[in-house]
Amino acid sequence: MSTDSDSDSSSTSCKAPDSDGEVAEEIAIIAFERKLDTAQEIVDGIGDRYASIDIIEYHGTVFDEHWGEYDCFIGLMASGIAMRKTAHLLDDKWDDPAICVVDEELTWAIPITGGHHGANQVADDLASMGAVPAMTTASEAAGKQGVEKQAKALDAHVVNGDSTVATNLAVLDEELGPVERLDGPSAVLVDDDVSVLKRNGDDGVVLGCGSVAGAEVEQFHAAWDAALEEAGLDRSAVDFVATGTRKADEEGLLAAAEAWGLGVIAFEKETLEGFEGPTPSRSKELIGWPGIAEASAIAGGRDHDLLAEKRRYDEAVTVAIGN
Numbered sequence: 039m040s041t042d043s044d045s046d047s048s049s050t051s052c053k054a055p056d057s058d059g060e061v062a063e064e065i066a067i068i069a070f071e072r073k074l075d076t077a078q079e080i081v082d083g084i085g086d087r088y089a090s091i092d093i094i095e096y097h098g099t100v101f102d103e104h105w106g107e108y109d110c111f112i113g114l115m116a117s118g119i120a121m122r123k124t125a126h127l128l129d130d131k132w133d134d135p136a137i138c139v140v141d142e143e144l145t146w147a148i149p150i151t152g153g154h155h156g157a158n159q160v161a162d163d164l165a166s167m168g169a170v171p172a173m174t175t176a177s178e179a180a181g182k183q184g185v186e187k188q189a190k191a192l193d194a195h196v197v198n199g200d201s202t203v204a205t206n207l208a209v210l211d212e213e214l215g216p217v218e219r220l221d222g223p224s225a226v227l228v229d230d231d232v233s234v235l236k237r238n239g240d241d242g243v244v245l246g247c248g249s250v251a252g253a254e255v256e257q258f259h260a261a262w263d264a265a266l267e268e269a270g271l272d273r274s275a276v277d278f279v280a281t282g283t284r285k286a287d288e289e290g291l292l293a294a295a296e297a298w299g300l301g302v303i304a305f306e307k308e309t310l311e312g313f314e315g316p317t318p319s320r321s322k323e324l325i326g327w328p329g330i331a332e333a334s335a336i337a338g339g340r341d342h343d344l345l346a347e348k349r350r351y352d353e354a355v356t357v358a359i360g361n
Contacts, residue, residue: 062088062136062155062159062160063088063090063109064088064090064091064107064108064109065088065090065091065092065108065109065111065112065160066091066092066093066104066107066111066112067080067081067091067094067111067112067114068094068096068100068101068111068112068113068115069093069094069095069096069114069115070095070096071095071096073114073115073142076114077114079167080112080114080140080144081093083167084163087163092108098123100123101123101124101127102127105124105127105135106135108135109135109136109155109156110135110136110137110152110156110157110159111136111137111138112138112140112164113138114140114141114142115139116139116141117139121150124137124151128151131151131155132155132199132200134152135151135156136151136153136155136156136157137149137150137151138156138157138160138161138164140164140169144167144169145168145169145170146169146170146172147161147164147169147170147172148161148172149171149172149173149174149175153174154175154184154187154202158173158175158187159190161173182209182210182212182283183209183304184209185202185205185206185209185214185233185235188217189235190301191300191302191303192235192277192278193237193238193278194236194237195236196233197234197236198232198233198234201231201232201233201234203231204230204231205231205232205233212306212308215309215312216303216313217235219340219341221241221340242275242277243269243275243276243277243339243345243360243361244276244277244278244279244280244335244338244339244360244361245262245276245278245279245280245300245357245359246330246331246332246333246334246335246338246348246357246358246359247262247279247280247281247291247330247331247355247356247357247358248281248282248285248329248330248331248334248348248355248356249288249290250353251288252288252290253288253290253291254290254354255290257351257352257354257355258290258291258294259294259297260351260352260355261354261356261357262276262298262357264349264351264357265346265349265351265358265359266359268346268349269346271359273298276298278300278301278302278303278338279300279301279302279303280302280334280335280337280338280360281302281303281304281330282306282307282310282330282333282334283305284307284327284330285304285330286302303334303338305334305338307327307328309337310328310333310334310337311333312337313328313333314333314336315328315329315331315332315336315344315347315358316332316344316347317332317347319332329348331356331357331358332344332348332358334360335358335359336358336360337360338360339360339361340361341361342360343360343361344358344359344360344361345359345361346358346359
């Protein structure tokens with residue numbers, strides 16, 4: 039059995055898995071016959087988040103037959119089965135497809151290979167259906183954004199994958215700082231421990247955002263739209279949303295960014311202190327943090343500059359625009 043998110047199993051077009059840190063787009067759910075209904079639940083629940091998502095009934099050589107066709111496999115099976123059936127196929131972390139296993143009750147979603155290259159992403163998506171994502175990659179386990187996750191938020195991909203061992207260690211040690219941008223045409227000479235991220239599209243502006251705790255998603259929508267309108271811009275001009283790590287789990291902010299199709303970059307306090315904006319902030323007086331909206335907009339902008347100083351909307355959401 040095979041299907042996809044458009045219910046057109048006969049014409050699914052799959053590409054070879056990415057080897058440069060891009061996110062998963064083509065997914066295959068491998069499921070035993072008795073679990074095909076659960077596989078269809080997954081398609082119905084998260085299928086619209088991917089370019090395609092197929093259901094393939096399990097048999098002994100299913101992974102061998104489809105290896106290289108998909109960015110990520112969701113194994114609706116015990117992790118031991120997926121590990122035994124794919125171990126001989128694994129060659130290189132940058133070329134191998136990602137694998138995430140999930141149980142029939144959708145209790146646990148466990149990335150077992152390619153965590154930073156699709157499996158963590160799938161586990162996060164399965165969390166929206168109630169599964170607990172069991173991530174063991176160091177940056178995610180520490181609650182930090184690894185370089186690959188930053189690349190996803192920036193709509194970019196990592197060109198030199200081997201470099202991320204060093205740069206993700208710097209993320210763990212809170213020593214990496216913001217991604218530096220370089221406009222071309224130009225040439226750059228880097229060491230092995232410098233991760234090069236290539237943009238998938240054109241650069242846009244950055245929405246720096248802070249908020250009161252528990253601000254509603256509608257308040258973020260309204261604040262962002264108002265800030266853009268005042269700057270003579272629309273939603274299509276936005277590259278990503280930037281904030282501080284203390285606001286990285288705000289449900290309203292994350293839901294609004296997802297609705298707009300934007301990634302979220304969360305900067306550490308030490309990074310924001312190096313990019314303080316011109317407007318006085320009460321947060322620095324009260325808790326020692328610089329004003330998050332302006333500092334994150336400046337830190338995230340390619341020129342580290344403000345296009346619009348912060349404005350507070352509905353006494354809940356503060357927005358600044360960086361470029």
